[in-house]
Amino acid sequence: MSRALYTAATGMIAQQMNVDNIANNLANVTRQDKKRKLEFQDLLYQQLRLAGATQAEGAQVPVELQIGYGTRPVATQRIFSQGTVISTRASVPVRIKDMARLQLGEEIQLTGMGLIIGLEGTGDGRQASFTLRMLANMMKRMQLAVDPTQIRVRNVAAVSTTATLSPYHRKGSRIDVQVASLGDAETLQGGTLLCTPLL
Template identity: 55%
Template sequence: MLTALYARLATPTGLVMVLVIIMSFWQPAEGAKVRIKDISAFQNTQEVDLIGYGLIIGLDGTGDGSGTQFTIRSLTNMMERMGLTVDARKVKVKNVAAVMISGRISGHQTEGTYFDVTVSSVGDASSLQGGTLLMTPLTSSDGTVYAVAQGPVSIGGFNVQVDDGNKIVNNYTLVGRIPNGGKITKPVEAEPQLKREFFLSLHNPDFTTSSRIAERINIKYGLTSVAVDAGTVKVMIPDSLSYPSLRATFVSDIGLLQVVPDNTARVVINEKTGTIVAGRHVTIEPVAIAHGTITVNIESSPVISQPEPFSSGETIVTQSPRLGVDDQKARVVHLKGAVYLSQVAKALNKIGATPRDIISIFQALKQAGALRADLVIL
C-alpha cells in the first residue's frame, strides 16, 4: 500500500501550507493481490500509434489568428477541394483552429471499430471549447492510413475573457478528447494464432513479481510457466487445448489469476508542487534529524525630507532599509532502529515540519545513506 505525503502551497507567498498523510495503517500491511492481467500485457498484441493533422471549426472567436498562415492555407485548400475558390489573402476567420490528432489501435480491433482520439492545438488559438473536428485521416509512422477521426471536442474546462482583459480559465483548454471520435478503416495486420506458447510482459519489471506469476500459473495448471527475466513470463499452452477457442479461454483464465506484486522501494518527490509519494517498502536506518530554518526579512520604509520654509530646496523622498534575521532553533528527531516512512512522517508532523522541510530532510537522508530506497526528483 502506498503512503502518500501530499503538500501544496495554497498561496504564492506560502501563508498556508498543509500536509496530508494518506494511509490505512502506520505499519505497512501485506500487499494486496491483483490480477495478472492488471500488471502485465499479452506480448503478442500489436499496437499502432496514429497521428493526423486537421481543422476544428465552430469556435466562438477563440481560433487561430490571421497570422497563422498554415491554418488559412489548410482552410482554403479544403474549400477548393469542395469546389469553392477562395483568396487566402482575404480570409479572416477566428472560429477555426489547426490541430494534431493522435490515437492508438491494436490488432484486436477490427474494421469499423471506434476509439478515442486526442486533439492538440498547433496554432495560436486560445481555446478549443465548443469546436468540432472535421474528418481527418490518421496514419501510422510508415504513412499507412488506418483510420479517420471527426466529431465534437470535449475539453473538460472553459476559458472566459471580457473586454477589459480579465479572464477566468478552468483546466487546460487547448487539448481535448473526442470519445469514439476515431473509426478504423483498415485493421492492423492480424496477429498469429496461439500455438504452443505465449509471453506475458510486466508493466513494472521485477524478478520477484515475474517468479510469483510463474509460480501461481504452475500451481493452477501444472508446470506450464517459467519466469524468463524480470519483465517476461513464458507460458506453455497444454497440448490438450487444440482448438483456438480453448486456447483463448486458457489465456483469459490466466489473466484472472491473482498474485501479490513486489516493487522496488522508492520515494518520488515533486519539488514544484511539494508532493511526496513513497512505497510501503521504504525504510530508514537509525538516525537523528536536526532541522532549522533561517528567515531573512528586508523592509524598506520611505523617509521624507522637507526643505526649510521659503528656501529653494526640494522635497526628497528616500528609502530607509531595515534588515531582520530570524534564526529558528533546530528541531531534533531521534529515530531508533529501522523504521518505516510512515513513522518518520508522524514524527515530523509532531514537530511542525512543513512539506518543504520534509523534502529537504528526505534528500539529506538519502545522502547520509539512511534512506533505504531510490529517490526520484521530478
C-alpha cells in the first residue's frame, strides 16, 4: 500500500472516532455527564532535511523538511468547565437543584440537627428544652400525639451533624459525619442517630 494512502487512512480512522465521540456527547447531553474530548498523537515523522543543512550551492536551508505518517487517538479527556447558561423561555418551572452542578475542586460543608436515641440514661437532662421540642415535633410528624411532659429525655440527645462532601463523591458513596451534642448528654456512645437531613 502506498504511504500516502496509509497516512490518509489513519486520519480517516481518527476522524471517525472523533465523530463517534461527538455522537456520544450528544446522546448524553440530558444526563449529568461531562463532555469528553479525544486527544490525538502524531505517529511518526520522517526527517528528509534538517534545518540549517547546507545545499549543493553552499547556502543553508532555513527550515526543516518532515513527512508525517498519520495520527492515532491516544486518550479521552473529560471537560469539567461549566457550560453556557441559556435561557429556555419555557413555561415549565425547573427546580434549581435539577440544574445545579458542583464545580470541580469545591468542597461543600453540610450541616444538620438530629436526635440520637437509645442512650440508656446518658442523654440530655430536663433542662434541654430543645431536645423535648425536637422529639415532640418528630412524633407529631409521624402522627403520634405525645404530651411533652411525659417524654423521658435521658435516653435521647439533640445533636448537630456536619459532613464535608467532596466533588469526587458519587451516588452511593459513604461520607464521614461528625456528631456533637447540643445539650448536656454525658455520652453519645451506644446510641443510634435517626435519619438527619444535611443541608
